Amino acid sequence: LRLSLGLAGRMGSEMESSLETSFSSSGAVSGTLGLLPPARSRIFKIIVIGDSNVGKTCLTYRFCAGRFPDRTEATIGVDFRERAVEIDEERIKEIQLWDTAGQERFRKSMVQHYYRNVHAVVFVYDMTNVASFHSLPSWIEECKQHLLANDIPRILVGNKCDLRNAIQVPTDLAQKFADAHSMPLFETSAKNPNDNDHVEAIFMTLAHKLKSHKPLMLSQPPDSGIILKTEPKPAVTCWC
Numbered sequence: 001l002r003l004s005l006g007l008a009g010r011m012g013s014e015m016e017s018s019l020e021t022s023f024s025s026s027g028a029v030s031g032t033l034g035l036l037p038p039a040r041s042r043i044f045k046i047i048v049i050g051d052s053n054v055g056k057t058c059l060t061y062r063f064c065a066g067r068f069p070d071r072t073e074a075t076i077g078v079d080f081r082e083r084a085v086e087i088d089e090e091r092i093k094e095i096q097l098w099d100t101a102g103q104e105r106f107r108k109s110m111v112q113h114y115y116r117n118v119h120a121v122v123f124v125y126d127m128t129n130v131a132s133f134h135s136l137p138s139w140i141e142e143c144k145q146h147l148l149a150n151d152i153p154r155i156l157v158g159n160k161c162d163l164r165n166a167i168q169v170p171t172d173l174a175q176k177f178a179d180a181h182s183m184p185l186f187e188t189s190a191k192n193p194n195d196n197d198h199v200e201a202i203f204m205t206l207a208h209k210l211k212s213h214k215p216l217m218l219s220q221p222p223d224s225g226i227i228l229k230t231e232p233k234p235a236v237t238c239w240c
């Protein structure tokens with residue numbers, strides 16, 4: 001299921017408490033999700049941020065659709081992808097991945113919406129592009145500026161590890177950075193699921209960390225799209 005909201009113009013101030021979403025037949029389809037999720041599902045909102053071209057769309061697609069997309073275009077605004085998962089044999093939870101635009105011109109008007117009611121953040125860099133690694137402090141700074149609580153789980157993901165001969169960011173350097181910012185580091189490939197840390201395992205690890213968080217509530221209006229209503233901020237959870 002892909003919930004698409006590409007244009008800033010569609011995101012008015014009512015977005016603070018609700019998101020009007022629309023279905024896209026061309027989008028990612030969850031392996032376990034029916035056409036409409038059950039009412040009152042638990043939703044974990046995870047934003048995926050990093051420079052343009054690092055592979056945010058491919059990573060979220062890999063997790064939600066189970067494969068590498070045939071082609072991608074620069075994300076405009078934000079794309080949502082969702083997948084229902086079972087955690088510790090508990091009832092189904094919705095993992096909602098916000099695939100944000102890396103290009104400044106495609107994100108600036110809606111950036112404040114990304115950061116509302118976030119449960120976790122995934123910072124992505126491209127292992128074959130050292131500039132995307134050097135940009136990470138500015139992404140961390142952006143989170144700070146949007147008053148993201150310090151205790152919100154964050155992870156660092158180096159993508160494209162399948163391009164072995166082109167690696168520019170050594171693991172030990174990335175590990176030092178991750179340690180300095182108290183984040184776990186994962187190196188992966190959205191393209192080749194057999195390389196290093198599996199995308200599936202990365203997001204499921206995050207979901208396990210989140211399971212004690214207070215959920216967003218989901219309700220279904222009688223004759224329109226789905227409305228996701230936010231509850232008060234999630235309870236504090238330790239990321240350790």
Ligand SMILES: Nc1nc2c(ncn2[C@@H]2O[C@H](COP(=O)(O)OP(=O)(O)OP(=O)(O)O)[C@@H](O)[C@H]2O)c(=O)[nH]1
Nearest residue numbers: 052053054055056057058072075102160189190191
């Ligand atoms: N070899 C390889 N290529 C990848 C991988 N992940 C993404 N790519 C390629 O990298 C390019 C950018 O991928 P996207 O997922 O669109 O990047 P993005 O970070 O979403 O970019 P923006 O939407 O502009 O922010 C595409 O050509 C992908 O095919 C990977 O794991 N390995």
